[in-house]
Amino acid sequence: xxxxxxxxxxxxxxxxxxxxxxxxxxxxxxxxxxxxxxxxxxxxxxxxxxxxxxxxxxxxxxxxxxxxxxxxxxxxxxxxxxxxxxxxxxxxxxxxxxxxxxxxxxxxxxxxxxxxxxxxxxxxxxxxxxxxxxxxxxxxxxxxxxxxxxxxxxxxxxxxxxxxxxxxxxxxxxxxxxxxxxxxxxxxxxxxxxxxxxxxxxxxxxxxxxxxxxxxxxxxxxxxxxxxxxxxxxxxxxxxxxxxxxxxxxxxxxxxxxxxxxxxxxxxxxxxxxxxxxxxxxxxxxxxxxxxxxxxxxxxxxxxxxxxxxxxxxxxxxxxxxxxxxxxxxxxxxxxxxxxxxxxxxxxxxxxx
Amino acid sequence: xxxxxxxxxxxxxxxxxxxxxxxxxxxxxxxxxxxxxxxxxxxxxxxxxxxxxxxxxxxxxxxxxxxxxxxxxxxxxxxxxxxxxxxxxxxxxxxxxxxxxxxxxxxxxxxxxxxxxxxxxxxxxxxxxxxxxxxxxxxxxxxxxxxxxxxxxxxxxxxxxxxxxxxxxxxxxxxxxxxxxxxxxxxxxxxxxxxxxxxxxxxxxxxxxxxxxxxxxxxxxxxxxxxxxxxxxxxxxxxxxxxxxxxxxxxxxxxxxxxxxxxxxxxxxxxxxxxxxxxxxxxxxxxxxxxxxxxxxxxxxxxxxxxxxxxxxxxxxxxxxxxxxxxxxxxxxxxxxxxxxxxxxxxxxxxxxxxxxxxxxxxxxxxxxxxxxxxxxxxxxxxxxxxxxxxxxxxxxxxxxxxxxxxxxxxxxxxxxxxxxxxxxxxxxxxxxxxxxxxxxxxxxxxxxxxxxxxxxxxxxxxxxxxxxxxxxxxxxxxxxxxxxxxxxxxxxxxxxxxxxxxxxxxxxxxxxxxxxxxxxxxxxxxxxxxxxxxxxxxxxxxxxxxxxxxxxxxxxxxxxxxxxxxxxxxxxxxxxxxxxxxxxxxxxxxxxx
Numbered sequence: 001x002x003x004x005x006x007x008x009x010x011x012x013x014x015x016x017x018x019x020x021x022x023x024x025x026x027x028x029x030x031x032x033x034x035x036x037x038x039x040x041x042x043x044x045x046x047x048x049x050x051x052x053x054x055x056x057x058x059x060x061x062x063x064x065x066x067x068x069x070x071x072x073x074x075x076x077x078x079x080x081x082x083x084x085x086x087x088x089x090x091x092x093x094x095x096x097x098x099x100x101x102x103x104x105x106x107x108x109x110x111x112x113x114x115x116x117x118x119x120x121x122x123x124x125x126x127x128x129x130x131x132x133x134x135x136x137x138x139x140x141x142x143x144x145x146x147x148x149x150x151x152x153x154x155x156x157x158x159x160x161x162x163x164x165x166x167x168x169x170x171x172x173x174x175x176x177x178x179x180x181x182x183x184x185x186x187x188x189x190x191x192x193x194x195x196x197x198x199x200x201x202x203x204x205x206x207x208x209x210x211x212x213x214x215x216x217x218x219x220x221x222x223x224x225x226x227x228x229x230x231x232x233x234x235x236x237x238x239x240x241x242x243x244x245x246x247x248x249x250x251x252x253x254x255x256x257x258x259x260x261x262x263x264x265x266x267x268x269x270x271x272x273x274x275x276x277x278x279x280x281x282x283x284x285x286x287x288x289x290x291x292x293x294x295x296x297x298x299x300x301x302x303x304x305x306x307x308x309x310x311x312x313x314x315x316x317x318x319x320x321x322x323x324x325x326x327x328x329x330x331x332x333x334x335x336x337x338x339x340x341x342x343x344x345x346x347x348x349x350x351x352x353x
Numbered sequence: 354x355x356x357x358x359x360x361x362x363x364x365x366x367x368x369x370x371x372x373x374x375x376x377x378x379x380x381x382x383x384x385x386x387x388x389x390x391x392x393x394x395x396x397x398x399x400x401x402x403x404x405x406x407x408x409x410x411x412x413x414x415x416x417x418x419x420x421x422x423x424x425x426x427x428x429x430x431x432x433x434x435x436x437x438x439x440x441x442x443x444x445x446x447x448x449x450x451x452x453x454x455x456x457x458x459x460x461x462x463x464x465x466x467x468x469x470x471x472x473x474x475x476x477x478x479x480x481x482x483x484x485x486x487x488x489x490x491x492x493x494x495x496x497x498x499x500x501x502x503x504x505x506x507x508x509x510x511x512x513x514x515x516x517x518x519x520x521x522x523x524x525x526x527x528x529x530x531x532x533x534x535x536x537x538x539x540x541x542x543x544x545x546x547x548x549x550x551x552x553x554x555x556x557x558x559x560x561x562x563x564x565x566x567x568x569x570x571x572x573x574x575x576x577x578x579x580x581x582x583x584x585x586x587x588x589x590x591x592x593x594x595x596x597x598x599x600x601x602x603x604x605x606x607x608x609x610x611x612x613x614x615x616x617x618x619x620x621x622x623x624x625x626x627x628x629x630x631x632x633x634x635x636x637x638x639x640x641x642x643x644x645x646x647x648x649x650x651x652x653x654x655x656x657x658x659x660x661x662x663x664x665x666x667x668x669x670x671x672x673x674x675x676x677x678x679x680x681x682x683x684x685x686x687x688x689x690x691x692x693x694x695x696x697x698x699x700x701x702x703x704x705x706x707x708x709x710x711x712x713x714x715x716x717x718x719x720x721x722x723x724x725x726x727x728x729x730x731x732x733x734x735x736x737x738x739x740x741x742x743x744x745x746x747x748x749x750x751x752x753x754x755x756x757x758x759x760x761x762x763x764x765x766x767x768x769x770x771x772x773x774x775x776x777x778x779x780x781x782x783x784x785x786x787x788x789x790x791x792x793x794x795x796x797x798x799x800x801x802x803x804x805x806x807x808x809x810x811x812x813x814x815x816x817x818x819x820x821x822x823x824x825x826x827x828x829x830x831x832x833x834x835x836x837x838x839x840x841x842x843x844x845x846x847x848x849x850x851x852x853x854x855x856x857x858x859x860x861x862x863x864x865x866x867x868x869x870x871x872x873x874x875x876x877x878x879x880x881x882x883x884x885x886x887x888x889x890x891x892x893x894x895x896x897x898x899x900x901x902x903x904x905x906x907x908x909x910x911x912x913x914x915x916x917x918x919x920x921x922x923x924x925x926x927x928x929x930x931x932x933x934x935x936x937x938x939x940x941x942x943x944x945x946x947x
Contacts, residue, residue: 034876035795035876035879035882036795036796036797036798036875036876036882037724037726037795037798037882037883038724038725038726038729038798042725042798042802043723043724043725046725046730046802047723047725049806050733053806053809053810056810056813057737057813060813060814060817061817064817064818064820064821068818068821068824068846070842071821071822071824071825071842071843071846072821072824072825073757073824073825073826083753084753084754084756084757087751087753087754088748088754091747091748091751091754092748094747095744095745095747095748098740098744099740099741099744102711102712102715102740103737103740103741105715106714106715106718106733106736106737106740107733107737109715109718109719109721110718110723110733113654113718113719113720113721113722113723114723114725115655115722115723115724115725116722119722120722120916120930121654121655121656121720121721121722121915121916121930122656122719122720122721122916123656123657123915123916123917123918124656124657124659124716124719124720125657125658125659125660125661125913125945126659126660126661126662127659127660130660130712130716131660131663131709134708134709134712135663135705135708135709138704138705138708138709139705142701142702142704142705142747145701145747145751146697146698146701146751149697149701149751149752149753149754150694150697150698150752150753152753153690153693153694153697153751153752153753154690154694156753156756157690157693158690173607174517174608192605193605193606193607193612194605194607194612196607196612203607232687235606235607235608236510236514236517236606236607236608237509237510237511237514237517237606237608238508238509238510238511238620240685240759240760242759242760242826242828244757244826247756247757248756248757249685249756249757249759250685250687251685251686251687253619253620253621253686253687254510254603254604254605254606254620255603255604255605255606255616255617255618255619255620256604256619256621256687258687280842283842284838284839284841284842287841287842287844288838288841291841306838306839306841308839311837311839313828313837314828315759315760315761315828316508316760317433317503317504317508317511317830318511318517319511319517319518320429320430320433320518320832321429322429322433322830322831322832323429323830323831323832323833323834323836324836326836326837
């Protein structure tokens with residue numbers, strides 16, 4: 001029924017537009033121009049609208065930057081993220097500067113040179129100087145950005161295996177994540193999907209000694225200020241381990257092991273206490289309270305208040321529940337981390353049961 | 354070819370259906386493209402509604418999606434299918450075939466002074482293959498398990514294994530078959546365009562006198578010929594992995610309680626092959642739109658396009674660079690980080706010719722006498738969205754910055770502005786501008802103005818806020834974001850975006866109405882309504898097979914002598930501010946060397 005009504009409304013709208021255009025034609029009277037080619041009056045109106053449009057565009061940009069300011073991610077929680085954030089800031093400022101200037105010129109010229117009957121256009125086909133200027137400026141600016149970007153890139157992507165770093169495997173399957181810690185020997189046991197059987201859900205090779213002390217968990221705990229090297233392994237399809245608060249992302253590819261490394265620098269607790277996060281969580285909880293009231297009115301359960309936690313989410317389409325493939329990340333002091341790890345079962349304990 | 358070319362008797366079938374006439378084929382492409390566009394845009398409205406009001410019941414879902422929306426709530430698999438088919442249809446069927454197919458076919462013979470395409474038969478086959486592939490793609494929407502749903506990039510193993518998702522069964526097979534036929538169609542078309550431009554230019558039409566539209570179509574066809582076959586091979590290997598047990602893309606997989614025998618393949622190989630087409634594809638979509646814009650802006654500014662040679666140079670530079678930047682889609686794919694550095698370098702280089710083009714457009718407006726016909730508005734709109742969308746490419750093309758915005762809504766916002774909306778504007782600009790040439794009628798300008806302004810406001814309303822949603826780290830292709838309370842405060846913005854999307858889509862109905870109404874009841878067009886220099890406006894208003902009734906025109910000058918004056922300050926042809934390409938050099942006129 002609703003669909004029928006919608007169709008009816010659309011049809012009626014169509015008819016009314018048609019009628020309006022007819023009425024419009026009549027009101028123009030006999031002497032008006034019906035050639036469907038822009039005349040001076042059109043040029044006047046459209047030219048002014050161009051100017052109005054650039055004002056709208058500035059307004060929209062200003063609105064977005066002000067009212068969506070809290071959408072930007074909080075200060076980075078990883079060491080390399082500082083370089084990342086700086087590069088991002090520089091790029092955004094630069095882009096917005098160019099955006100504001102060029103959009104102004106485009107729409108202002110459109111307004112200023114709107115057609116008039118006796119206006120003559122300037123025959124201006126070429127200028128080497130101008131071309132040189134606007135080829136040269138982008139070249140110089142981009143050279144700067146490329147060099148800065150690549151410098152940061154190499155810094156982030158270079159993984160030194162010799163360093164005193166903790167090795168953790170992130171294991172992805174439809175639709176969840178597991179973490180595998182290397183244990184006391186800091187060496188992951190061999191693994192392959194062909195070893196998957198019963199409780200050995202990650203396919204760790206039981207005959208490999210390095211694997212005996214491996215620890216498999218549902219949550220990712222990390223000690224603060226210690227470098228972690230992630231080894232990523234997928235069981236079935238492509239996934240992507242996306243950890244936005246750490247400015248980290250790497251695809252998880254079946255058939256190969258990919259890597260990413262970073263050093264967390266803020267514990268979960270520290271992040272919760274930042275001004276940004278306090279405000280953000282309050283906003284979110286206001287939204288949740290409103291939604292809860294609606295739910296209660298419908299006789300459903302209220303939403304729980306939100307408390308911030310780092311998370312890892314899947315960012316490569318992987319099937320129906322892709323949207324809910326996540327894992328909690330906890331960054332804590334080394335002491336807390338060691339206590340937590342000690343409580344977890346090793347691989348040997350799991351399989352020998 | 355003689356002047357009496359095509360004076361054989363046409364039956365209804367040879368004239369309207371299996372036509373070998375470029376003019377008719379162009380209209381066939383346009384209508385098919387528009388129909389596919391209605392489906393593609395309609396789908397985007399459905400999944401935008403799901404994003405704005407997650408998991409709510411809508412009767413429209415129940416009616417349109419049937420059992421895939423039990424009680425009106427959209428199923429996650431259907432969400433992914435809608436996203437996938439929306440992308441496929443819009444990129445390939447609307448913005449490649451619908452845009453390039455329409456205007457290359459219409460304008461190449463008309464603007465270079467040829468009677469038809471080099472091979473009319475191949476041209477006809479090209480269209481009918483496209484039609485067949487559209488039919489198969491649409492047909493795949495109606496099968497039991499639903500259409501392909503692995504994203505328009507169909508990365509294996511998800512697309513290779515029917516166990517991984519329902520859409521990877523028959524739906525994916527049909528997707529691959531449709532695309533293989535589409536590629537064949539596109540190759541036949543492209544070869545034809547290239548051959549026609551090289552061989553059939555009329556007397557005096559040197560390459561340096563070609564209108565920029567033709568340059569754009571020509572270069573687009575060349576990159577199509579280079580890159581589409583690679584997608585075909587990627588698809589063939591995927592078909593083999595799916596059906597014949599090979600392991601090109603598959604290795605070490607355990608799915609649904611079972612280990613697969615495949616070993617040694619890599620999905621990364623597929624990504625390389627896919628993006629070797631996938632990235633040039635962006636320019637296959639965009640370059641024709643830029644060519645159309647160049648022509649329309651110059652005509653309506655009553656000024657020569659600024660920096661013709663730089664414009665040609667940047668088209669060629671963009672085309673060349675576009676074939677060596679595909680890796681920027683794969684910065685976090687697990688490929689060697691050193692490759693990432695190389696691709697960052699080549700990718701950011703593309704910003705240079707793009708900046709040159711933008712500045713040249715702006716300079717063309719400067720001190721012009723701008724005639725705001727609807728085509729002109731859409732062309733200016735294109736420059737605006739091309740700049741906005743292009744600039745965010747500087748963030749995404751930088752391997753470092755890509756790490757944290759990769760596959761988020763930031764990417765969605767970026768490419769919709771720079772290639773989606775820009776190319777659509779190019780399509781609309783072309784339709785408004787060449788409608789008189791296609792149908793001999795004029796479109797209603799006031800409806801055109803309404804269409805433009807609502808679309809312009811709506812498109813920015815949809816995609817500008819979307820960047821910020823992406824900056825928050827919200828991944829694309831998520832059925833709902835409600836499982837992450839951190840995204841709860843995005844809810845209002847999601848609604849805002851969807852409302853803008855619905856309004857913008859409604860504005861397209863105005864266009865459709867105007868288009869159909871004008872075909873039948875539009876005001877009859879004059880021969881050269883926009884006072885343009887190019888050759889297509891020297892043909893009769895009512896199209897005839899062979900284009901020119903008598904001899905082919907001879908070209909005497911480039912296409913952009915608008916408002917050119919002689920030494921005495923008078924226009925080259927007294928009383929008119931344009932000098933058609935067929936006008937010989939006049940006394941007292943300085944000749945430009947281009």
